[in-house]
Amino acid sequence: MSQRVLTTESGAPVADNQNSASAGVGGPLLLQDQHLLEKLARFNRERIPERVVHARGSGAYGYFEVTDDVTAYTCADFLGAVGKRTETFLRFSTVADSLGGADAVRDPRGFAVKFYTxxxxxxxVGNNTPVFFIKDPLKFPDFIHSQKRDPFTGKQEPDNVWDFWAHAPEATHQVTWLMGDRGIPASYRHMNGYGSHTYQWTNAQGEAFFVKYHFKTNQGIRCLSAEQGAELAGKDANSHQTDLLQAIERGVNPSWTLHVQIMPAADAANYRFNPFDLTKVWPHSDYPLQRVGRLVLDRNPDNVFAEVEQSAFSPNNFVPGIGPSPDKMLQGRLFAYADAHRYRLGVNHTQLAVNAPKAVPGGTADNYGRDGLMATNAYGRDRRNYEPNSYDGPTETGKPLSAPLAINGHTGTHEAPAHTKDDDFYQAGELYRLMSADEKSRLVANIAGGLSQVSRDDVVEKNLAHFHAADADYGKRVEEAVRALRDS
Structure with missing residues (x-):
């Protein structure tokens, strides 16, 4: 096998990659050294903007296999037959910290799955929690600003974090999740994943159902205490990345069982909770989990930058049989996620291998988009880039991916009905009351540890009121713990 030749970007062979060209021994460098200039210029441009949220991530390839018949609820082809396998890519992430942050921190985890159907x-595109802090996308930029590094101090500030939560009572449910035992997963393999939002399935007869996704880890739930998380983050900031990489390399392939909750569309208007509120769950006693299939990860990326950092997930990437719901947060994400990737990666990011659809020849979407940075799709003599045309270009199907959203007699719009238990605190209290005595003690300690650092008394009082409203014992114990820490 012949030795490969190092080349410049233009393909010319490189004569010397150890010494810059200079005017004699020890003389000044020469501007004509194209290889030097090209190498330095490219190095200066190696980084791209990191994600504003979910910046720190890990990923792996695998497959999804259908184990149960769900064709009564959706006509999605990749869910259409028991035993059918579909290639997948899954990206895990922390939410608030930057690309250089640690893995073992108290933070929600992103759980984004790309099905190459x-x-x-x-x-x-979901999280490891079934709910979130807010229910309206208008508040999302403010929420993230409060959780990210302060522009003056350059670090996350308890004053900012808890001040926002003080003014967002709907966050109480998610705060209870985050500050509880599951706030720091031991690894990405040992946590559940959730679609979190409500989505819509449509069957072959055009009947609509609302669904929630639950990926249950087959490795079992394992979590870290605050002390364990701090110790691990200090020893190995890349702990979760290391664990995922090494597990797959050893052939210990992590897996999750997908279940869904299914609500007939007609139930939505009169359900006791607003079924499209991201701060709420559907109790399993109302809509039991139904098994769908198994997600397995069995291959690591060859290049983390190319395949994990450049991977792009957009909640508006649906397929026939699956569509959105009137969930306000989901509706906001349908725009925001795709737009974030157009900014970070360019308008042609879907032509990158990790994002390219496998459903079309060559992995290039068959549409009339053209040009832009890094375009590789071929328009020219035999293809027109407008529609309609007379040259056998791709045409619309006339078949919607999912049924129109019809809520309270209106199609495409939603005014939330008066749900009987639709407040900001009921489900947070239910979650607290499900916890064991030890879990409650750790939850209280975690909340008090952060809230006691807040400098404004009114912010502390507002947050305490939220926990009192969720459950009397919950509020009493948090208040006592905060007072004790502030008085010490």
């Missing part, structure tokens, strides 16, 4: 890519 025969009808196009389907992206299910």
């Amino acid at each position: 025969e009808e196009g890519n389907y992206d299910l």
Whole structure:
């Protein structure tokens, strides 16, 4: 086998990669040294903007296999037959910290799955919690600003974090999740994943159902205490990345069982909770989990930058049989996620290998988009880039991916009905009351540890009121713990 030759970007062979060209021994460098200039200029441009949220991530490839028949609820082809396998890519992430942050921190975890289906890519972009802090996308930039590094101090500030939560009572449910035992997963393999939002399935007869996704880890739930997390983050900031990489390399392939909750569309208007509120769950006693299939990760990326950092997930990437719901947060994400990737990666990011659909020849979407940075799709003599045309270009199907959203007699719009238990605190209290005595003690200690650092008394009082409203014992114990820490 002949030795490979080092080349410049233009393909010319490089004569010397150890010494810059200079005017004689010890003389000044020469501007004509194209290899030097090209190498330095490219190095200066190696980084791209990191994600504003979910910046720190890990990923792996695998497959999804259908184990149970769900064709009564959806006509999605990749869910259409028991035993059918679809290639997938899954990206895990922390939410608030930057690309250089640690893995073992108290933070929600992103759980984003790309299904490379025969009808196009389907992206299910969720978290390791079934709920979130807010229910309206208008508040999302403010929420993230409060959780990210302060512009003056350059670090996360308890004053900012708890001040926002003080003014967002709907966050109480998610705060209870975050500050509880599951706030620091021991690894990405040992946590559940959730679609979190409500989505819509449509069957072959056009009947609509609302669904929630639950990926249950087959490795079992394992979590870290605050002390364990701090110790691990100090020893190995890349702990979760290391664990995932090494597990797959050893052939210990992590897996999750996908279940869904299914609500007939007609139930939505009169359900006791607003079924499209991201701060709420559907109790399993109302809509039991139904098994769908198994997600397995069995291959690590060859290049983390190319395949994890440049991977792009958009909640608006649906396939026939699956569509959105009137969830306000989901509706906001349908725009925001795709737009974030157009900014970070360019308008042609879907032509990158990790994002390219496998449903079309060559992995290039068959549409009329053209040009832009890094375009590789071929328009020219035999293809027109407008529609309609007379040259056998791709045409619309006339078949919607999912049923129109019809809520309270209106199609495409939603005014939330008066749900009987639709407040900001009921489910947070239910979650607290499900916890064991030890879990409650750790939850209280975690909340008090952060809240006691807040400098403004009114912010502390507002947050305490939220926990009192969720459960009397919950509020009493948090208040006593905060007072004790502030008085010490």
